[in-house]
Amino acid sequence: MSGRNSKTNKNSRLLKVVLLGDGGVGKSSLMNRFVSNKFDTQSFHTIGVEFLNKDIIVNGETFTLQIWDTAGQERFKSLRTPFYRGADCCLLTFGVDDMVSLKNLSLWKKEFLYYADVQEADLFPFVVLGNKVDIAEQEVAEEEAIAWCAANHVPYYQTSAKDAINVDTAFHAAVERVIEQERSLDNSARNIHDTVDLSKKATRSGCC
Numbered sequence: 001m002s003g004r005n006s007k008t009n010k011n012s013r014l015l016k017v018v019l020l021g022d023g024g025v026g027k028s029s030l031m032n033r034f035v036s037n038k039f040d041t042q043s044f045h046t047i048g049v050e051f052l053n054k055d056i057i058v059n060g061e062t063f064t065l066q067i068w069d070t071a072g073q074e075r076f077k078s079l080r081t082p083f084y085r086g087a088d089c090c091l092l093t094f095g096v097d098d099m100v101s102l103k104n105l106s107l108w109k110k111e112f113l114y115y116a117d118v119q120e121a122d123l124f125p126f127v128v129l130g131n132k133v134d135i136a137e138q139e140v141a142e143e144e145a146i147a148w149c150a151a152n153h154v155p156y157y158q159t160s161a162k163d164a165i166n167v168d169t170a171f172h173a174a175v176e177r178v179i180e181q182e183r184s185l186d187n188s189a190r191n192i193h194d195t196v197d198l199s200k201k202a203t204r205s206g207c208c
């Protein structure tokens with residue numbers, strides 16, 4: 001595991017964001033585009049995991065995103081899975097030039113939920129990135145990606161790390177998903193609390 005920029009801003013909230021997807025879909029490139037605004041055509045396969053931090057402001061609040069870029073190749077599975085635990089959000093990534101990488105999103109989601117040991121799997125904030133939209137010959141029809149995302153209730157962003165398309169937007173969306181998830185968990189906790197209070201009241205006011 002390696003990381004840079006690991007200092008965090010004291011006034012910000014730290015969010016752990018995990019990037020998952022098949023080898024070569026562009027996870028490292030997306031992280032580098034987002035954090036350093038750079039793109040390298042000669043990137044190497046990630047071995048295990050790497051992380052970088054970046055501060056962003058969403059809805060007036062500062063967040064330090066700790067972005068964990070994982071190795072997509074199957075042979076590195078045992079090196080990446082221990083790092084899923086404690087994640088606040090997961091970016092599932094595929095390449096629009098690679099149909100198999102879209103098909104594998106279900107396996108990535110499943111692997112993540114298993115090793116992250118997520119309690120409320122249905123509410124966990126995932127975002128899907130269809131990367132390399134700059135490539136003219138795409139194997140994945142947009143409708144197919146949209147259909148997978150609709151079935152899984154996950155927002156979809158078409159990105160290009162190479163041409164810096166939608167990369168910032170997708171990371172902002174990840175934070176917004178986390179905020180939304182917290183709101184819905186708060187609301188359901190409040191509803192449970194209200195229900196309990198009502199039943200208490202009913203017992204107290206019962207006359208006989």
Ligand SMILES: Nc1nc2c(ncn2[C@@H]2O[C@H](COP(=O)(O)OP(=O)(O)OP(=O)(O)O)[C@@H](O)[C@H]2O)c(=O)[nH]1
Binds near residue numbers: 026
């Ligand atoms: N055309 C194009 N190429 C890209 C884009 N993003 C990444 N690439 C290229 O795709 C190759 C793989 O990119 P990586 O970022 O290393 O992919 P990865 O998903 O991190 O791969 P693993 O580390 O093996 O999991 C590199 O040659 C990149 O330059 C993109 O948006 N457009």
